[in-house]
Amino acid sequence: AAGVIQSPRHLIKEKRETATLKCYPIPRHDTVYWYQQGPGQDPQFLISFYEKMQSDKGSIPDRFSAQQFSDYHSELNMSSLELGDSALYFCASSYQGYNSPLHFGNGTRLTVT
């Protein structure tokens, strides 16, 4: 079965650079979520989209933005990168419905040097 695809798997950037992370949800899933997971921490919700519209916003810095495109893939754009942005970034998708489970991708490991 198709899973959530994230790219790239690894990304190394320098401070103040920008980064773009991509997520391709499971076909027919209509909701995409972005989570940030620091070392030894649980995933922290950043932002979500339902049917290409932003549906919820968590602890996403103003330097970050995200969108979902007509083909349902989503991109997380990160500007003015800081050392503290180094983390695993997960995308998850679900079929909108009460208590529907999230299916996670394998994440993008971002390292800011």
Place this chain on the structure above:
Amino acid sequence: TQLLEQSPQFLSIQEGENLTVYCNSSSVFSSLQWYRQEPGEGPVLLVTVVTGGEVKKLKRLTFQFGDARKDSSLHITAAQTGDTGLYLCAGARKAAGNKLTFGGGTRVLVKP
């Protein structure tokens, strides 16, 4: 302060022993989901519990949702080395639009 508190944070046991992980909150959840995460990979769903008092079994894993839907537990019987990983509980609240809030995680190490 975490909305969902998991305990313990770390658990190290011998193969064959039993273990229980707890997930507690003062808030009511419409559902609680349990995930297992391996290093460098995304969390993988183990189970979803939605009804207060519900008990679900998945081979050697038993999941329970509290009657008041504020807490949950995961019990593993006769743990195996393959059970090693990070166990995460995550709660969904209708008021939060089904956005999942994760507990802090319990890192389980099963030694041979």
